[in-house]
Amino acid sequence: MICTKCGQGIPDTATVCEHCGAEVGEVLPTGELRKPENVMLGIVGALVGALIGGLCIVLFYQMNAVSAISGVLLAFGTLKGYELLGGKLSKVGIAVSAVLILVMPFAAYLVSSGIAFADEVKQYGMELTWLEGIQAFFELLEYDPEMIDAVKSDLLQLYLYTGLGVVVFLASKTKKFKK
Ligand SMILES: [Zn+2]
Numbered sequence: 001m002i003c004t005k006c007g008q009g010i011p012d013t014a015t016v017c018e019h020c021g022a023e024v025g026e027v028l029p030t031g032e033l034r035k036p037e038n039v040m041l042g043i044v045g046a047l048v049g050a051l052i053g054g055l056c057i058v059l060f061y062q063m064n065a066v067s068a069i070s071g072v073l074l075a076f077g078t079l080k081g082y083e084l085l086g087g088k089l090s091k092v093g094i095a096v097s098a099v100l101i102l103v104m105p106f107a108a109y110l111v112s113s114g115i116a117f118a119d120e121v122k123q124y125g126m127e128l129t130w131l132e133g134i135q136a137f138f139e140l141l142e143y144d145p146e147m148i149d150a151v152k153s154d155l156l157q158l159y160l161y162t163g164l165g166v167v168v169f170l171a172s173k174t175k176k177f178k179k
Contacts, residue, residue: 042086042093049081050074050100054108057158061112071161072168074108075101079169101166105158113137113151 001012005022015024053074060067078100082093089097114133121128121136128136141148 037087037090037093039086039090039092042082042089043096045081045083045085046078046093046097046100047081048085049077049079050104053077054104054111057105057108058112058115061109061116068161068164071105071158072165074104075162075165076169077165078104079166101162105162106155109155109158110134110137 001010001014001024002008003010003017003020003022005017006020008017008019010017010019016022017024053070053076056067056070056073060070078097079089079093082097083089086093111130111134114130114135114137116133117137117140118128118130118133121133141151
């Protein structure tokens with residue numbers, strides 16, 4: 001392994017760096033330290049991951065389910081996407097991913113609701129696009145406090161699962177460190 005504090009090689013079994021005393025949690029596997037980061041590609045990767053996750057949320061929502069899988073997938077896919085295309089997950093990567101992980105579930109939820117609403121009014125002979133559906137959805141919220149509660153609990157669930165995805169990703173990283 002290589003110590004991230006001082007950059008010197010240390011045995012894989014070491015618990016602290018023998019050169020500077022940094023803890024092993026702070027060291028990276030050999031090679032990872034000097035790998036250059038490609039921020040642009042990383043952002044593309046994170047976006048692709050987030051979009052796939054968002055799409056899953058929209059698809060699952062059409063089946064009347066705030067899906068655990070799509071929330072987890074969104075967070076994991078975003079972080080993994082940045083790491084895969086960007087070369088490594090730096091502070092920039094974490095920041096970009098964090099923004100996407102916060103924004104994308106909400107955006108996907110809005111699109112889902114817009115589509116669902118447009119679908120529902122079809123039986124009354126109204127033709128709405130999903131964008132108009134979102135608008136109508138917001139108008140409906142103003143008149144129906146019960147719906148606001150339902151939306152809140154839907155979003156809470158969604159973000160819980162998204163958070164779980166982050167934890168799963170971090171857990172997969174920690175395992176790698178211990179090798
Ligand atoms: Zn060190």
